[in-house]
Amino acid sequence: xxxxxxxxxxxxxxxxxxxxxxxxxxxxxxxxxxxxxxxxxxxxxxxxxxxxxxxxxxxxxxxxxxxxxxxxxxxxxxxxxxxxxxxxxxxxxxxxxxxxxxxxxxxxxxxxxxxxxxxxxxxxxxxxxxxxxxxxxxxxxxxxxxxxxxxxxxxxxxxxxxxxxxxxxxxxxxxxxxxxxxxxxxxxxxxxxxxxxxxxxxxxxxxxxxxxxxxxxxxxxxxxxxxxxxxxxxxxxxxxxxxxxxxxxxxxxxxxxxxxxxxxxxxxxxxxxxxxxxxxxxxxxxxxxxxxxxxxxxxxxxxxxxxxxxxxxxxxxxxxxxxxxxxxxxxxxxxxxxxxxxxxxxxxxxxxxxxxxxxxxxxxxxxxxxxxxxxxxxxxxxxxxxxxxxxxxxxxxxxxxxxxxxxxx
Amino acid sequence: xxxxxxxxxxxxxxxxxxxxxxxxxxxxxxxxxxxxxxxxxxxxxxxxxxxxxxxxxxxxxxxxxxxxxxxxxxxxxxxxxxxxxxxxxxxxxxxxxxxxxxxxxxxxxxxxxxxxxxxxxxxxxxxxxx
Ligand code: FES
Numbered sequence: 001x002x003x004x005x006x007x008x009x010x011x012x013x014x015x016x017x018x019x020x021x022x023x024x025x026x027x028x029x030x031x032x033x034x035x036x037x038x039x040x041x042x043x044x045x046x047x048x049x050x051x052x053x054x055x056x057x058x059x060x061x062x063x064x065x066x067x068x069x070x071x072x073x074x075x076x077x078x079x080x081x082x083x084x085x086x087x088x089x090x091x092x093x094x095x096x097x098x099x100x101x102x103x104x105x106x107x108x109x110x111x112x113x114x115x116x117x118x119x120x121x122x123x124x125x126x127x128x129x130x131x132x133x134x135x136x137x138x139x140x141x142x143x144x145x146x147x148x149x150x151x152x153x154x155x156x157x158x159x160x161x162x163x164x165x166x167x168x169x170x171x172x173x174x175x176x177x178x179x180x181x182x183x184x185x186x187x188x189x190x191x192x193x194x195x196x197x198x199x200x201x202x203x204x205x206x207x208x209x210x211x212x213x214x215x216x217x218x219x220x221x222x223x224x225x226x227x228x229x230x231x232x233x234x235x236x237x238x239x240x241x242x243x244x245x246x247x248x249x250x251x252x253x254x255x256x257x258x259x260x261x262x263x264x265x266x267x268x269x270x271x272x273x274x275x276x277x278x279x280x281x282x283x284x285x286x287x288x289x290x291x292x293x294x295x296x297x298x299x300x301x302x303x304x305x306x307x308x309x310x311x312x313x314x315x316x317x318x319x320x321x322x323x324x325x326x327x328x329x330x331x332x333x334x335x336x337x338x339x340x341x342x343x344x345x346x347x348x349x350x351x352x353x354x355x356x357x358x359x360x361x362x363x364x365x366x367x368x369x370x371x372x373x374x375x376x377x378x379x380x381x382x383x384x385x386x387x388x389x390x391x392x393x394x395x396x397x398x399x400x401x402x403x404x405x406x407x408x409x
Numbered sequence: 410x411x412x413x414x415x416x417x418x419x420x421x422x423x424x425x426x427x428x429x430x431x432x433x434x435x436x437x438x439x440x441x442x443x444x445x446x447x448x449x450x451x452x453x454x455x456x457x458x459x460x461x462x463x464x465x466x467x468x469x470x471x472x473x474x475x476x477x478x479x480x481x482x483x484x485x486x487x488x489x490x491x492x493x494x495x496x497x498x499x500x501x502x503x504x505x506x507x508x509x510x511x512x513x514x515x516x517x518x519x520x521x522x523x524x525x526x527x528x529x530x531x532x533x534x535x536x537x538x539x
Contacts, residue, residue, distance in 0.1 A: 313466065321417075321420060322421075335442075335444055336468035339508070342443075355444065390426065391472065393437075
């Protein structure tokens with residue numbers, strides 16, 4: 001293969017060499033089971049606990065508030081189902097947003113089938129959740145609110161801290177009135193390691209994270225569970241993770257995740273600056289060189305490396321295939337690229353018409369991208385769009401929509 | 410994305426792209442599953458499709474099947490063209506990934522719609538003559 005330009009960091013990242021190095025020891029040298037009592041196994045136990053402390057540190061939490069999981073999806077399932085079932089005597093209502101990751105949305109949909117009620121809050125055109133709608137959705141039966149920290153497709157960063165404050169007030173009153181408290185969960189899979197996080201400032205009770213989104217290994221993540229949170233386990237078995245998550249610890253993965261957090265704490269600032277400069281350069285050039293493009297997501301409150309655009313009159317997969325042939329890896333929210341053949345629920349929630357959402361492209365930048373990478377994209381994308389547009393039966397329509405046009409021009 | 414070489418070849422170099430001014434038949438087809446669309450334009454002489462062009466807004470499979478169907482149809486009689494199914498098109502491309510089979514319907518429907526439009530126009534013409 002010739003040139004390869006990876007612009008899909010929100011999907012996954014390559015594991016940092018230093019992380020791989022730290023993990024190695026625990027595959028076949030210090031391979032003991034942390035639950036065993038002899039000294040050899042205790043080395044593995046210590047490594048797991050050291051990693052736990054590192055996670056606690058990056059979140060400003062306590063080590064005993066961290067539970068390791070197999071990744072972000074398990075952490076989300078654990079948080080939502082765990083709270084729902086542990087508190088179902090007190091209420092059966094959950095509030096979330098329309099733009100959550102499927103790990104949250106499909107968990108909520110499943111719970112609806114089990115008799116829980118879920119309200120899906122809308123967002124404004126930038127993807128920010130509507131706080132009034134959220135406030136009004138709260139009922140006496142509400143036990144959990146789950147809103148993502150930043151959206152994986154458009155990069156918009158949600159006002160978690162504000163929601164946390166609103167809930168603190170509400171919970172104060174609830175406790176004096178003997179009503180159930182509302183727990184607050186955030187899926188921070190896209191933000192941990194990218195922007196500073198403090199669970200106390202955010203005011204969350206639960207927070208999900210995943211290693212492979214910030215240069216850690218795949219197959220490992222964690223759930224922060226604030227002390228005194230009433231939660232049920234998802235996996236039952238041995239007494240691992242303080243009885244919260246059964247199963248022999250993924251020691252190499254956990255060590256790797258710990259190392260990933262340690263590195264992120266030191267290098268976060270640097271990690272944020274570079275992709276932002278490159279992202280801005282890419283965004284500017286695309287807007288200049290291609291007409292009828294819309295930029296999705298919030299202009300400022302957005303992840304530094306994320307650029308999501310809709311290119312009108314063309315379809316996303318056909319752009320991705322052409323980019324792939326140029327050695328460029330990106331993604332799309334087009335119906336044609338989704339396993340379900342539905343356009344991105346996130347773009348639809350922003351109010352984008354389905355045929356425009358069809359032409360979505362997401363570039364997510366990270367640490368290994370260079371100016372040359374970006375310049376290459378800027379060079380090849382406009383001709384790709386031009387070629388596909390020449391093939392399209394769509395033309396400019398009214399109100400920013402598309403018009404199906406087979407008439408003579 | 411799991412496409413055959415033939416699909417990629419047609420996708421990168423689609424045949425018969427564009428529209429025909431004064432077409433004898435224009436067909437539109439939409440894909441109800443993913444929402445993609447295509448338009449087919451045909452020229453007919455003595456019951457034979459002498460020229461055909463397409464415009465497609467869709468995935469790689471949609472573009473490749475559009476291109477392939479125009480090749481299959483060109484030079485065929487109306488009757489022969491009507492026998493072409495989405496399977497014929499997919500097979501001519503060495504198959505499609507299962508999730509992309511529905512895209513080939515666009516090609517079949519587009520051709521049928523264009524022929525339908527042609528027939529309707531013929532009827533109208535004949536009526537006028539009478
Ligand atoms: S045309 Fe949409 S998936 Fe093929």
